Amino acid sequence: MKRFRVAVLGGGRSSEHEVSLASAASVRAGLEQSGHVSIAIDVGRDGVWRRNGAVVAVEPGHGLDGVDVVFPVLHGPFGEDGTVQGLLECLDVPYVGAGVLASALCMDKVMFKELMAHAGLPQVRYRAVRAEAFASEPDRTLAELRALGLPVFVKPARLGSSVGIVRAATEAELPAALETAFEHDPLAIVEAAAGGLEVECSVLGGSDPIASEPGEIVLAKGESGWYDYEAKYSPGGMRLIVPARVPDQVRDRVREIAISAFLGTGCHGLARVDFFIDGEQVLLNELNTMPGFTSTSVYAALFEASGIRYAELLDRLVQLALERHAAERHLRH
Ligand SMILES: Nc1ncnc2c1ncn2[C@@H]1O[C@H](COP(=O)(O)OP(=O)(O)O)[C@@H](O)[C@H]1O
Ligand SMILES: [Mg+2]
Numbered sequence: 001m002k003r004f005r006v007a008v009l010g011g012g013r014s015s016e017h018e019v020s021l022a023s024a025a026s027v028r029a030g031l032e033q034s035g036h037v038s039i040a041i042d043v044g045r046d047g048v049w050r051r052n053g054a055v056v057a058v059e060p061g062h063g064l065d066g067v068d069v070v071f072p073v074l075h076g077p078f079g080e081d082g083t084v085q086g087l088l089e090c091l092d093v094p095y096v097g098a099g100v101l102a103s104a105l106c107m108d109k110v111m112f113k114e115l116m117a118h119a120g121l122p123q124v125r126y127r128a129v130r131a132e133a134f135a136s137e138p139d140r141t142l143a144e145l146r147a148l149g150l151p152v153f154v155k156p157a158r159l160g161s162s163v164g165i166v167r168a169a170t171e172a173e174l175p176a177a178l179e180t181a182f183e184h185d186p187l188a189i190v191e192a193a194a195g196g197l198e199v200e201c202s203v204l205g206g207s208d209p210i211a212s213e214p215g216e217i218v219l220a221k222g223e224s225g226w227y228d229y230e231a232k233y234s235p236g237g238m239r240l241i242v243p244a245r246v247p248d249q250v251r252d253r254v255r256e257i258a259i260s261a262f263l264g265t266g267c268h269g270l271a272r273v274d275f276f277i278d279g280e281q282v283l284l285n286e287l288n289t290m291p292g293f294t295s296t297s298v299y300a301a302l303f304e305a306s307g308i309r310y311a312e313l314l315d316r317l318v319q320l321a322l323e324r325h326a327a328e329r330h331l332r333h
Pocket of ligand 1: 124153159160161162191192195274
């Protein structure tokens with residue numbers, strides 16, 4: 001087996017900085033275990049890239065510091081949204097995960113939902129709201145949102161880790177919920193609330209990807225009742241049950257929709273696709289192109305339960321990145 005030098009980008013400018021550092025440390029350990037050489041590149045909250053404390057200089061067209069592959073283990077804005085992927089394309093270095101368009105598309109909950117609706121995939125009802133439109137015509141906006149019923153979830157369109165999301169149970173709570181979303185993004189999405197279970201499914205591959213066994217998220221009692229920041233990151237806030245306790249046909253449908261969403265958005269390498277399941281009804285919620293990636297994170301745990309261990313997962317992702325880069329070399333521009 002060939003040993004590759006893999007630069008692991010961790011940290012980043014988003015509020016998921018710490019989460020990313022934990023994922024990146026785990027990815028580096030896993031890469032070493034699978035026989036590769038890992039190189040840590042820390043991306044500061046200020047956006048500066050450092051290797052062993054020294055600022056990393058980038059030269060377009062010249063790769064990155066002599067590495068074979070880059071693994072951008074960055075979550076949220078300025079990492080998972082196509083910006084870093086664009087820089088890596090300009091450097092002409094192979095990298096793990098979705099490219100520019102798929103990253104940007106999946107980061108934007110409105111664009112993602114529009115495309116998935118076009119592909120005929122089942123989702124909750126939703127409306128996009130722009131900050132300027134709400135500021136100039138608040139009553140009209142609120143009237144339009146009535147069609148969604150109550151409660152609704154109000155979210156910044158381009159964020160993650162449940163940051164800025166408010167569950168509004170009454171119409172009176174809507175203006176403040178929208179203002180909260182607009183603190184993070186001038187575009188908000190308001191969604192009808194789905195009932196039932198939250199189920200997640202991991203996807204791995206290129207043009208012929210595989211889906212893991214779906215897992216079920218069970219929240220600790222006494223919390224907010226939805227999968228908020230606390231539940232995601234406080235110890236014991238959630239429990240993953242694999243396989244999810246759903247009928248076989250629902251399980252198959254989840255895996256099928258996960259693959260359709262992955263291919264339909266043009267993803268590559270990896271993704272975690274999240275669902276709401278109410279009885280027999282399967283609703284696609286979102287697709288994360290760079291999900292939390294420690295060895296015990298949901299993404300890896302679902303593949304572990306499906307027979308693919310963490311180190312092997314990382315090795316396959318490195319191979320996929322190299323294959324994509326090699327294939328794209330043959331394209332004429
Ligand atoms: N339409 C909805 N119906 C029910 N619960 C929702 C809905 N939207 C979001 N939630 C709850 O909020 C959580 C975070 O929402 P999500 O869209 O996944 O944002 P993030 O990208 O921050 O993870 C979900 O895991 C779920 O618990
Ligand atoms: Mg989510």
